[in-house]
Structure formats: C-alpha cells, structure tokens
Amino acid sequence: MIQPDSRCAAGLPLLALLLCGFQATNHAISIPVIVTAAPVYDALAGLRGGERFPRGAQLLRVEDGAAAPLVAGFAASADANLSFDAQRVLFAGKKSADDPWSIWELTLSSRSLRQVIGGASDAVRPMYLPGDRLVYAHRTQSGFRIEAAGLDGTHVLPLTYTPGNALPDDVLYDGRILFESGFPLGSGATPEMFLVYSDGSGVESYRCDHGTARWGGRQLASGDVVFTHGATLARFTSPLANEAPVTAPRADYAGAIAELASGDWLVSARPGPAGKYALKVWKPGTPLLRTVFARDGEDLVEPVLVAPRERPNKHPSGLHDWNYANLLALDARQSREGIVKGSLALVRVQALDPAGNTVELGEAPVEADGSFFVQTPADRPIRFVLLDAHGAVLRQEHGWFWARRGEQRICVGCHTGPERASENRVPAVLLHTTTPVALNGIGSQPNAEGR
Numbered sequence: 001m002i003q004p005d006s007r008c009a010a011g012l013p014l015l016a017l018l019l020c021g022f023q024a025t026n027h028a029i030s031i032p033v034i035v036t037a038a039p040v041y042d043a044l045a046g047l048r049g050g051e052r053f054p055r056g057a058q059l060l061r062v063e064d065g066a067a068a069p070l071v072a073g074f075a076a077s078a079d080a081n082l083s084f085d086a087q088r089v090l091f092a093g094k095k096s097a098d099d100p101w102s103i104w105e106l107t108l109s110s111r112s113l114r115q116v117i118g119g120a121s122d123a124v125r126p127m128y129l130p131g132d133r134l135v136y137a138h139r140t141q142s143g144f145r146i147e148a149a150g151l152d153g154t155h156v157l158p159l160t161y162t163p164g165n166a167l168p169d170d171v172l173y174d175g176r177i178l179f180e181s182g183f184p185l186g187s188g189a190t191p192e193m194f195l196v197y198s199d200g201s202g203v204e205s206y207r208c209d210h211g212t213a214r215w216g217g218r219q220l221a222s223g224d225v226v227f228t229h230g231a232t233l234a235r236f237t238s239p240l241a242n243e244a245p246v247t248a249p250r251a252d253y254a255g256a257i258a259e260l261a262s263g264d265w266l267v268s269a270r271p272g273p274a275g276k277y278a279l280k281v282w283k284p285g286t287p288l289l290r291t292v293f294a295r296d297g298e299d300l301v302e303p304v305l306v307a308p309r310e311r312p313n314k315h316p317s318g319l320h321d322w323n324y325a326n327l328l329a330l331d332a333r334q335s336r337e338g339i340v341k342g343s344l345a346l347v348r349v350q351a352l353d354p355a356g357n358t359v360e361l362g363e364a365p366v367e368a369d370g371s372f373f374v375q376t377p378a379d380r381p382i383r384f385v386l387l388d389a390h391g392a393v394l395r396q397e398h399g400w401f402w403a404r405r406g407e408q409r410i411c412v413g414c415h416t417g418p419e420r421a422s423e424n425r426v427p428a429v430l431l432h433t434t435t436p437v438a439l440n441g442i443g444s445q446p447n448a449e450g451r
Contacts, residue, residue, distance in 0.1 A: 029260065029281060029292055032063040032306040034070055034080040034089065041277065041299035043254055044215065046124070046167045047182055047191055049143050053078055059091055061306070062279065062293045071106055071113065075099070080304045081127045084311040089304075090116070090126040090134060103136055105151070108306075116153050125167050127177075129198055130314035135159070135177055137167045146179055148198055159200040161402035162186030162381045163356060169193065169217045169256070170225075175315035178206065178225065180215045184399025186352075186381055191215040193227060199317040200379075201404040208336050209242040216255015221310075226265075228255035248282060249289050254301045261307075266292065268301045277301050320406025324440040325378050327409050328429075330422050331370035332386055334413030335395065345389040347372050349439040352381040352400065363387070364437035370413070371427030375436040378405040 038057040045052045057078040059070035071077055071093065078101075079092040087108060092101045103117035103126045117123045122139040129135055132151045137144040143165035149156040159177065160166045166181040176195045183192035183205075191213040196203045206217075206225065214234065217227040225236040226246065233246035233253055254268035254277050268277040269289055278294035293300065332347060333340045349361040366372045366386070376382050381400035388394055403409060412422045 028065060029266070031260070032061055033258070033266065033279065033292070034082070034304040034306060035060050035062055035067075035279060035293070035300045036078045036080065036302045037067075037295060037298045037300055038078070039298055041254065041301050043301075044191055044213075046137070046144060047165050047180065047189075047215075049139075049165050052124075056097070060300075065293065067293065067295070071104075076101075079125050079302065082304050082306060082309070083128050084130075084309055086306060086308045090128060092122075092124040092126060092136075100139075103134070116151060117149060117156075118153075127168055127171050129171060130175065130312055133198070135168050135171065135198065137165075146177070146196070148200075157200065158379075159196055159198070160203075161200070161379050162400045163352070166194075169215070169227075170219050171312050172219050172225075173223065173310060173312050175313040176202070178217050178219070180217070183210050184397070186400030188399060193217050193225075197317070198315045199319055199404060200402075201317070201319060201407045202409070203401055207236055207241065207243060214243070216253075216257075218255075218257050218259075220259050226257055228253040233257075246284070248284075249287055251280075251289060252277075254299070256302045258303045258305050260305070266303045266305070268299070268303065270299075279303055318406075318408075319404050322406040323378055324375050324438075325403030325405070325407040325409065326373070326375055326436050327403060327411070328373045328427065328436075329371060329384075329411050329413065330427050331413045332366055332372060332384075333370035337395075340386060340394050342388050342392070342394045344370065344386055344394060346387040346391070347374065348385040348387055349374060349376055350383050350385060351377060351441070361441050362437075362439040364439060367428035367432075369425075369428045371429040373427075373429045373433075373436040375438045375440050376403055377440045378403060378407070 036057050037060050038053045039055040042052050056076045059077040059080050060067040061070050074093045075097040076094040077091055081090045089106045091104055093104045101122040101124050103123045105116050106113055124137050126134050126136040133148055135148045138147050142163045146159040146166050146168055147156055164182050164186050166179050168177055168179045170178040176197055180191055180193050182188040183190045193206045195206055214227045214229055217225045219225050233248045234243045235246055251269040258266040264281050264283045267280050269280045270277045277299040279292040279300050280289035281292050282289050333344055344366050346363045347366050348363045350358050351361055353359050364372050364374045383397040383400050385396040386394045
C-alpha cells in the first residue's frame with residue numbers, strides 16, 4: 001500500500017488532485033451501478049477469517065449522481081452480483097446486526113426478496129453460475145469454504161477442501177471460478193488467485209509467478225483478468241506466463257473493477273490509506289481517474305453494472321461417485337524452479353487427517369522420463385514429495401491441493417504452471433501399466449477403465 005501523499009491532503013486545490021491522478025469534478029456514466037457502501041472496508045479480512053465490513057455495510061443503487069438503498073429492512077447488505085439477464089441480484093445480508101450473513105435474492109422489477117442460503121454461520125460473496133446455481137463462501141470451523149448450490153438453496157456442494165479461507169472473485173467465461181486464498185494453498189498467508197471448476201475439480205494457480213499479494217480479480221471482455229496489489233493494478237493475459245503491469249494513475253485500488261461498454265473501467269480508488277474509496281472511471285492509457293460518486297466517511301467498493309452480461313459456459317462435470325482420484329504426472333522432473341537435481345526415483349503422497357496432522361500415504365516409483373500414476377484419496381488435502389532412491393527429499397510441495405471424487409487428472413510436471421504444454425509422447429509409466437499405484441489409504445481400486 002502507498003503512504004499518504006501530502007500533496008493529496010483534503011482541501012488542497014485542484015492542481016494537487018491532478019498530481020495524484022484524481023479529477024475533482026464528477027463524471028456521469030449512462031448506466032446504473034450497485035455498490036457496497038461501508039464506514040470501514042478491510043479487503044483482506046476474509047482471508048484471515050475476519051469481517052470485511054466491521055462497522056456494517058449497505059448496498060446502494062447509484063444513478064445520475066444520486067444514491068438510494070437497494071434493499072430495505074436489513075441491518076447490513078453487501079456483495080451484490082447481478083444475474084446474467086440483469087433481472088435479479090444476489091447479495092449477502094443481515095436482517096439484524098447480530099445475525100450471521102446469509103445469501104438473499106432480490107427481483108428488481110417486483111422488489112420481492114427471498115433467502116437462498118441461511119444458517120448459523122456466515123455465507124458471503126454470492127455469484128450466479130449457469131444452470132440456476134450459485135457459488136459463495138461459507139464460514140466453517142476451518143475457515144471460509146467455497147460452496148455451490150442450487151438457487152433454491154438445495155444440493156450444496158463444497159468446492160474447496162483445504163484448511164484456511166477462500167473467497168470467490170468471479171465466474172469466468174469458460175465456467176471456472178476465480179477465487180482468492182492464501183499461498184501456498186491451504187497453509188500460506190500471502191493473498192493469491194486460483195481457479196476451480198464448479199464441481200470442485202481442476203484446482204490450480206491462475207499463474208505461478210507467486211510472491212506479491214494479489215486479490216480482487218475480475219475478467220474483462222477480452223478474457224484478461226485484472227486484479228489489484230493495493231497500490232497498483234495488474235492483469236493476467238493468455239499469451240503470458242507472468243502477470244503484466246497495468247499503468248494506471250497513482251492510487252490505492254480496492255479491486256473488483258467493472259468494465260463499461262466503452263472499454264473504460266469503473267474502479268474503487270482512494271488517494272492513500274487515510275482516504276476513502278470512491279467510484280472512479282478510468283480510460284486505460286489516460287492519466288486521470290474521474291469521480292463518478294463519493295460519500296463522506298464511507299468506502300464505496302465492489303461496483304456492479306446494472307446491465308445484461310454474457311452467460312459463462314456451463315461446466316460438464318466428469319466426476320464419478322468414487323472415494324478416490326487417479327492422478328498422472330507426465331514429467332515430475334519439470335517445474336518452474338528448473339529440472340530436479342539428483343536422481344528422481346520415488347514420489348511420496350502426504351495428506352492431512354481431520355485433526356490437521358500430516359500423514360504419509362505411501363510411495364510410488366517414478367519412471368526415467370519423470371512420469372508416475374497414482375491413486376489418491378478424494379476430497380482431502382494432499383501433496384507430493386519427490387525422493388531419490390535412498391529416500392532423500394529432492395523437492396516437495398509446501399501447500400496443499402485436492403482431487404475430487406472420481407477425478408482423473410493429468411499434470412505436466414510439479415508446479416510447472418498452467419501455461420505449459422506437455423510433450424507429444426506416451427509417458428513411460430503407461431507403457432508398463434494402466435493401473436495406478438494405490439496411495440489412497442483404502443487399498444487398491446479399479447483403474448480408470450474400471451478393470
């Protein structure tokens with residue numbers, strides 16, 4: 001985060017605001033916006049299991065420079081997400097201040113309200129999925145867990161299976177869910193962005209150039225994902241293995257931008273940590289943020305355009321009702337850190353037990369080409385450790401991931417990055433057998449072909 005700049009102090013003339021990249025006069029946009037207004041906003045509190053709005057929040061509809069409450073009769077409301085046809089709004093709400101957050105749906109035309117997800121613990125950050133479903137974060141004893149459910153509140157399905165906290169950020173056009181959690185996944189504290197399908201399968205890092213905290217991702221019409229580091233913006237773009245910087249005016253950014261039809265970006269920005277987030281519009285490539293709406297003493301965050309939007313693809317799940325998964329590594333010698341040094345001979349699978357203790361599930365041979373094929377427990381935190389023939393550790397994962405029930409997954413190498421393609425050859429392990437080594441704690445199971 002940047003430090004307050006004395007040139008941006010309240011009450012200084014227009015020139016001071018221009019030096020900080022802010023334009024003082026309001027700028028009208030032609031589309032209504034729903035925004036969360038809060039006296040205090042802590043964007044990363046959810047990743048610590050805390051409250052992002054410790055002094056409450058209220059959803060506002062902003063139009064023609066004026067704001068009005070979106071819903072009445074709630075002690076708090078936040079986290080608006082518009083349906084694809086722009087007819088309904090999902091949001092997190094509290095009827096009374098002591099209630100847990102629950103998920104509600106508002107029909108805009110009739111103003112009718114109904115509760116979708118309730119209970120004794122918080123449910124926040126709802127987002128529409130194709131097929132009359134939604135995704136949201138639900139507070140559990142081990143942290144915020146991402147879940148999917150029908151819009152009638154039934155058929156609840158956990159999507160994340162590691163300890164710690166995870167919050168959805170966006171539903172991408174290809175049907176995957178962009179979410180934020182700590183890195184390394186399941187054990188770290190640095191905010192990072194990950195992907196998972198709407199059945200909980202295929203979890204992976206969006207990019208593997210880890211190290212800098214990033215959160216608040218949103219997908220643009222181009223397919224790029226824009227996110228914040230706090231004092232800067234950056235983007236993931238398909239051809240690049242690493243994030244690309246966004247040259248934006250100097251400010252603190254809350255993340256979760258909205259893209260206007262013109263290509264301009266609607267952002268929540270403030271001059272520095274001592275200020276309050278206001279709605280700003282920015283034309284990429286220009287030096288100024290133009291104010292759309294601001295309120296004294298309140299942060300305005302998570303803007304949502306009230307307009308129809310593209311419906312994401314519906315993910316066709318290929319899972320089976322098994323209590324294990326089959327995982328094939330094509331070349332475990334490969335990683336973003338380079339080729340494993342030493343003679344790689346074995347892979348060890350570790351898991352977390354219900355008490356959070358690391359347990360060893362066994363070892364399997366690694367072929368000379370780096371390939372291995374193992375069967376692991378489903379819906380449980382697991383990780384790999386690479387060993388030489390004497391059992392010495394050559395490389396190991398420090399975070400955790402999971403495989404869903406019946407998931408059959410292939411990876412190029414150990415943390416090579418999702419942008420890397422595999423070699424065009426049959427892995428040596430499949431020339432010997434198509435039966436994975438059972439490291440699932442439950443004994444040998446049928447192979448991927450059911451034999």
